[in-house]
Amino acid sequence: MRRLTLFFGVVIALLSTTLAPSAQAITTTSICVAYDIGGPGDHSFNDAVAAGIITAKKRSAIVVDATVTIGSDADRELRIRSLVKKGCDLVIVVGSAYAPAVKIVATEYADHQFAIVNDASVDLLNVASLVFAEDQGGYLAGVAAALVSKKAKIGLIGNSSQSSDYESGFIAGARATKKKIAIVTKYGEDSWGALAETMIASGVDVIFLTTAGSGSEVFNVVVGANKNGKKVGLIGVEPDQYVTLAASARKYILASVVKRVDRAVVNVIGEAVAGRSLTDLLDPVLGICGHRYGITGGGIEFSLWSGTVAKFSKAINTAAQKAAKLSTLG
Secondary structure: OOOEEEOOOOHHHHHHHHOOOOOOOOOOEEEEEEEOOOOOOOOOHHHHHHHHHHHHHHHOOEEEEEEEOOOOHHHHHHHHHHHHOOOOOEEEEEOHHHHHHHHHHHHHOOOOEEEEEOOOOOOOOOEEEEEEOHHHHHHHHHHHHHHHOOOOEEEEEEEOOOOOHHHHHHHHHHHHHOOOOEEEEEEEOOOHHHHHHHHHHOOOOEEEEOOOOOOHHHHHHHHHHHHOOOOOEEEEEEOOOOOOOOHHHHOOEEEEEEEOHHHHHHHHHHHHHOOOOOOEEEEOOOOEEEEEEOOOOOOEEEEEOOHHHHOOHHHHHHHHHHHOOOOOOO
């Protein structure tokens, strides 16, 4: 089946006002990007950010300079400092691993603007956190899992260090669809395959994988289970899971929650071109600012990979209206 992405009705109408850069910008804006390890070509966040940069170039008068970290905290800080010294109007860093380094540099250069992708831990007014409504994505995953589960038993596998947003949304969506559905959640920092095996052995037939990084271990377990006669489907998260899928694995992917990182990048660049920054208050207690992207505005989408779940697209679209109300979005 050709993959189908649900856009949830109001998205197209809102994009022109939410993401369009200011028509009054007449000067060239300097945008700098500090990519995570590997840089563009990783099939993950780096690629998603690079896609946003390409779109932003078509919409605004910008020049872009980029660097790629080798992975150490010291190197990340060095990369950010090198970009600041180039006089960038906005420095975008990719991923939560940059958080400690960007906090150090942004504190020192309080008159410079920074943005960090997929992290909300830096409590500085000049650092915009670009994050996504994971509870909304989790809700849609829960609805889809409950709709397609034949055994009325579904599961979620996540990182121990993750927030509980995916889980809260997943449970809410599943329960709204089938009140008596059994839900199993398991967290760890590795051995994802072993967790998947335990879940499948207990009768789970749909797994929502929310871990960051390569999901190949869990994908292989799902493929093996199906070859052994157990019908198990998987719902993933993009671009968190960077794995090149073989045809043997692709057919067992039911759907995926999609974080539109590219749109967030276009948005924050558009603000920089207009001489503004994203300052929504994401965490009043910690004082973290930026913007949280959700279903409204197209920050969260849901891709249907399988005909098994595609036949429920109408019900999932209806559920998206409820999911969009789970958190307050700009």
